Amino acid sequence: MxxxxxxxxxxxxxxxxxxxxTAAGEYGFDPVFMAFTQDGEPDFYMDSIIGYVHxxxxxxxxxxxxxxxxxxxxxxxxxxxxxxxxxxxxxEREVKERPVLSELRTSCAETFFRQQLTRSRxxxxxxxxxxxxxxxxxxxxxxxxxxxxxxxxxxxLFGELAFHGDMTAEEISNRFCDILRRYFHFDRExxxxxxxxxxxxxxxxxxxxxxxxxxxxAEDLSFGASDITGSGLITARxxxxxLLSAAxxxxxxxxxxxxxxxxxxxxxDSAQTxxxxxxxxxxxxxLYFTAGERGSSGISDALIRKTVADAKLQAERNRRHFQEKxxxxxxxxxxxxxxxxxxxLVYPQPLKVRSRMGRLAPGEIWRAxxxxxxxxxxxxxxxxxxxxxxxxxxxxSASRLQSQEVIAAQGYIIARSLHLCGIPAQVYSFLxxxxxxxxxxxxxxxxxxxxxxxxxxxxxxxxxxxLALRGASHLMQASPARNRLxxxxxxxxxxxxxxxxxxxxxxxxxxxxxxxEAGIEDTAAEVRALRKSGIHVMAVLNGEEGSTEAARKxxxxxxxxxxxIEDLSNAVGLMIxxxxxxMRM
Amino acid sequence: MIxxxxxxxxxxxxxxxxxxxxxxxxxxxxxxxxxxxxxxxGREVWEQAAQALLCGENLLLAGSKATGKNVLxxxxxxxxxxxxxxxxxxINMDASYMIGTDTFQNGEVVFRPGPVYDCxxxxxxxxxxxxxxxxxxxxxxxxxVLDFRRVINxxxxxxxxxxxAARFIATMNYGYAGTRELNEALSSRFMVIHMPEMxxxxxxxxxxxxxxxMKKEYVQQFSGLFTDIQKKCQSGELxxxxxxxxxxxxxxxxxxxxxxxxxxxxxxxxxxxxxSYEQSLVKDIITSRISKKxxxxxxxx
Numbered sequence: 102m103x104x105x106x107x108x109x110x111x112x113x114x115x116x117x118x119x120x121x122x123t124a125a126g127e128y129g130f131d132p133v134f135m136a137f138t139q140d141g142e143p144d145f146y147m148d149s150i151i152g153y154v155h156x157x158x159x160x161x162x163x164x165x166x167x168x169x170x171x172x173x174x175x176x177x178x179x180x181x182x183x184x185x186x187x188x189x190x191x192x193e194r195e196v197k198e199r200p201v202l203s204e205l206r207t208s209c210a211e212t213f214f215r216q217q218l219t220r221s222r223x224x225x226x227x228x229x230x231x232x233x234x235x236x237x238x239x240x241x242x243x244x245x246x247x248x249x250x251x252x253x254x255x256x257x258l259f260g261e262l263a264f265h266g267d268m269t270a271e272e273i274s275n276r277f278c279d280i281l282r283r284y285f286h287f288d289r290e291x292x293x294x295x296x297x298x299x300x301x302x303x304x305x306x307x308x309x310x311x312x313x314x315x316x317x318x319a320e321d322l323s324f325g326a327s328d329i330t331g332s333g334l335i336t337a338r339x340x341x342x343x344l345l346s347a348a349x350x351x352x353x354x355x356x357x358x359x360x361x362x363x364x365x366x367x368x369x370d371s372a373q374t375x376x377x378x379x380x381x382x383x384x385x386x387x388l389y390f391t392a393g394e395r396g397s398s399g400i401s402d403a404l405i406r407k408t409v410a411d412a413k414l415q416a417e418r419n420r421r422h423f424q425e426k427x428x429x430x431x432x433x434x435x436x437x438x439x440x441x442x443x444x445x446l447v448y449p450q451p452l453k454v455r456s457r458m459g460r461l462a463p464g465e466i467w468r469a470x471x472x473x474x475x476x477x478x479x480x481x482x483x484x485x486x487x488x489x490x491x492x493x494x495x496x497x498s499a500s501r502l503q504s505q506e507v508i509a510a511q512g513y514i515i516a517r518s519l520h521l522c523g524i525p526a527q528v529y530s531f532l533x534x535x536x537x538x539x540x541x542x543x544x545x546x547x548x549x550x551x552x553x554x555x556x557x558x559x560x561x562x563x564x565x566x567x568l569a570l571r572g573a574s575h576l577m578q579a580s581p582a583r584n585r586l587x588x589x590x591x592x593x594x595x596x597x598x599x600x601x602x603x604x605x606x607x608x609x610x611x612x613x614x615x616x617x618e619a620g621i622e623d624t625a626a627e628v629r630a631l632r633k634s635g636i637h638v639m640a641v642l643n644g645e646e647g648s649t650e651a652a653r654k655x656x657x658x659x660x661x662x663x664x665x666i667e668d669l670s671n672a673v674g675l676m677i678x679x680x681x682x683x684m685r686m
Numbered sequence: 687m688i689x690x691x692x693x694x695x696x697x698x699x700x701x702x703x704x705x706x707x708x709x710x711x712x713x714x715x716x717x718x719x720x721x722x723x724x725x726x727x728g729r730e731v732w733e734q735a736a737q738a739l740l741c742g743e744n745l746l747l748a749g750s751k752a753t754g755k756n757v758l759x760x761x762x763x764x765x766x767x768x769x770x771x772x773x774x775x776x777i778n779m780d781a782s783y784m785i786g787t788d789t790f791q792n793g794e795v796v797f798r799p800g801p802v803y804d805c806x807x808x809x810x811x812x813x814x815x816x817x818x819x820x821x822x823x824x825x826x827x828x829x830x831v832l833d834f835r836r837v838i839n840x841x842x843x844x845x846x847x848x849x850x851a852a853r854f855i856a857t858m859n860y861g862y863a864g865t866r867e868l869n870e871a872l873s874s875r876f877m878v879i880h881m882p883e884m885x886x887x888x889x890x891x892x893x894x895x896x897x898x899x900m901k902k903e904y905v906q907q908f909s910g911l912f913t914d915i916q917k918k919c920q921s922g923e924l925x926x927x928x929x930x931x932x933x934x935x936x937x938x939x940x941x942x943x944x945x946x947x948x949x950x951x952x953x954x955x956x957x958x959x960x961x962s963y964e965q966s967l968v969k970d971i972i973t974s975r976i977s978k979k980x981x982x983x984x985x986x987x
Contacts, residue, residue, distance in 0.1 A: 112963050112966075115963075116963070116966055116967060116970065119918065119923055119967050119970065120970050120974070122918075122921070122923070123914050123917075123918065123970065123971055123974060124974065126914075126917065128917065128918075128920075128921035128923070143970075145970065145973060145974075149974055198906075199907070199910075199974070199975070200903060200907075200977070201907070201973075201974070201975060201976060201977045204977050204978070204979065205973070205974075457789055457790065458782070458787040458788065458789045458798060459782070459787065459788075461788060461795060469790055469793065470793060475789075475790045475791075477790055478788070478789075478790070649921065649922040649923075650922075652922075653922060662922070664963060671961075
């Protein structure tokens with residue numbers, strides 16, 4: 102159980118979360134515990150119980166209790182015992198509202214005994230025999246048998262753990278700590294004060310542990326936190342809101358140029374574009390457009406040389422990853438292309454049909470008079486050309502370091518499928534560094550077979566989504582089509598080290614960090630502005646990255662969350678289909 | 687219907703207003719009033735809608751799926767005792783479909799009136815269903831019908847004044863594939879009600895009325911099942927495909943006729959999505975509410 106992310110595939114974890122949320126009747130919170138069966142599927146009953154605990158008992162009291170237990174050396178045992186107690190009282194409380202729960206409980210107990218003889222269960226038992234013995238006793242009683250505990254101390258403990266449904270969170274907490282004190286000499290007050298244990302707690306947070314209990318602390322299940330990895334170009338949040346000197350500005354521009362390639366525009370055009378786009382919340386920021394072309398002069402700075410070498414290495418990794426999973430990805434491309442073609446095919450064809458109503462067709466009147474055929478009118482169905490282009494913008498900030506290969510592959514799949522269907526598409530990534538939001542153009546509308554360049558994608562720095570959207574709208578001016586669709590592969594968490602300048606007219610007297618609510622608000626405003634100018638904006642979120650709530654604030658209903666890479670074609674296909682449908686109006 | 691409003695504690699003045707209206711505009715002969723299939727629950731919305739119609743306004747009922755837009759529209763027509771005309775909007779909707787078109791009968795070209803024309807002439811309640819499915823340009827013909835002019839211009843024929851009793855109730859859903867924003871010219875001609883999500887309490891009333899012999903504890907479980915799905919849709923975990931009140935009621939009807947609950951709920955709700963992951967989430971909700979062993983006899987008296 103060393104790497105729990107491998108054991109519980111994303112959809113199983115998401116499903117477990119959903120079972121907990123359904124039971125709690127509340128969404129968005131991250132439960133401290135989740136329960137899985139041996140085969141990695143969500144444990145329906147125990148996950149529901151976790152949700153009901155959240156529903157019935159004061160959250161702060163319960164959290165404090167679990168935090169206290171986490172300080173102990175016997176943490177795993179205590180967690181296990183507490184869940185045995187909580188299962189009982191929560192069940193008693195909820196079953197009044199939900200009669201089916203007693204059936205689910207019985208079935209959970211039966212499953213327990215069915216799986217008891219499997220090897221892994223025996224291993225599990227060896228790891229923590231007390232919790233296991235008491236759990237077994239509990240399920241025995243659920244099935245109407247005697248607890249079957251031989252040891253009198255265990256028997257007594259088991260009896261005491263049968264918490265009843267009328268208890269409050271405080272009563273549960275006090276009684277449980279009292280039990281621990283009497284049976285395990287665990288002193289709550291000492292535990293909270295002990296500095297040694299506090300250190301251990303911190304280490305625990307960092308190290309991933311294997312837990313013997315079926316119910317596991319969710320912190321062990323989470324993916325590696327973003328933004329903490331050592332590679333890449335992460336700079337500390339500087340929050341510079343003063344103007345830089347001309348020399349610093351020049352240095353930064355050279356740095357950006359050397360890292361990412363020559364600008365698409367000469368200095369005058371760049372200045373003009375920035376003058377138009379870097380206003381309001383993005384004042385004093387820069388927009389840098391590049392296709393990654395390198396100048397002929399060599400790079401003297403060692404740091405930049407390393408960055409360029411790292412980028413190359415990442416490009417190789419991206420290509421290798423695609424090659425390794427070629428079968429899946431090619432399949433995705435085929436599927437997506439077929440879906441888009443299908444959407445284009447179901448377009449209404451220009452069709453003039455004879456009809457009993459509509460515009461009178463003089464040439465047909467004789468049919469009515471002579472043949473009694475009343476279909477002497479014509480009805481016309483109009484057709485419009487599939488006149489639209491797609492822009493694909495990849496978030497290239499350091500928060501995506503963990504999934505660069507996958508993002509590059511996703512970008513390639515979409516671009517390639519659109520190319521196969523003859524739809525003009527443009528692909529670029531964006532990231533922000535030293536006040537520059539760099540738009541890296543991989544393939545343009547007219548570029549032929551240039552999708553391969555998407556594998557040059559690499560992640561670094563911050564992401565100033567609002568400014569990037571302005572950059573995207575600038576790039577989309579080149580679109581040959583009347584209708585334009587912008588798809589973002591994003592985690593919907595805008596975050597930049599350059600602050601939003603103060604704006605007293607809107608009640609902001611000091612500058613604000615470009616992150617959290619402020620970042621979301623700004624990005625949402627830019628999305629609205631794009632939509633107003635007739636561009637359809639849609640987003641794809643990968644797996645559990647980013648919050649649904651933030652995505653909803655920014656993109657409204659126009660976003661999709663995909664659990665597996667295989668779902669990408671379907672999600673993007675539906676978006677493009679929606680776009681085609683809207684164009685028909 | 688009037689009695690029902692009293693049960694729901696709707697303002698007595700509004701009820702009197704409706705009774706006055708009915709006396710002033712008795713139901714036209716030859717258009718028998720239809721008894722609505724379902725009843726809308728929600729006192730505030732009833733008051734808003736009835737008051738607006740009494741004041742001669744047109745109504746736009748905007749809301750997501752399963753909020754009872756069409757049920758309310760049909761209920762209002764029945765309450766005011768007017769014949770209802772239903773126009774389902776679609777992408778190829780045009781003026782001739784709504785107002786009427788030339789047709790050929792007995793060797794000559796004649797005008798064949800459309801539902802909006804009939805409704806305006808007879809003073810009915812016209813339900814413009816999913817009005818935002820049509821192109822805005824196609825709806826321009828309704829402008830003069832809906833605003834103070836209250837006339838219909840039929841090109842090549844006469845101009846028809848709209849009957850004083852006639853009202854127009856549009857429904858719209860946002861977020862469905864194929865829907866679009868309504869333009870300002872049109873939306874300014876309506877009073878707009880944002881239809882609230884159905885509350886659990888109202889859902890229980892609905893289920894009790896629809897299935898009087900369903901046991902109380904199951905009324906609670908089925909209404910809880912629906913609100914669980916509703917919450918999951920609101921939080922973005924499920925798409926609205928499975929938020930299907932019609933589907934739930936149909937499923938319960940199948941159960942009442944003897945089909946096993948899980949099979950019926952699969953047909954009515956779970957299978958409305960074709961994504962296997964979403965299906966598993968819906969099945970989890972069902973498992974948490976309804977026993978696998980329960981059958982018709984457990985659920986109904």
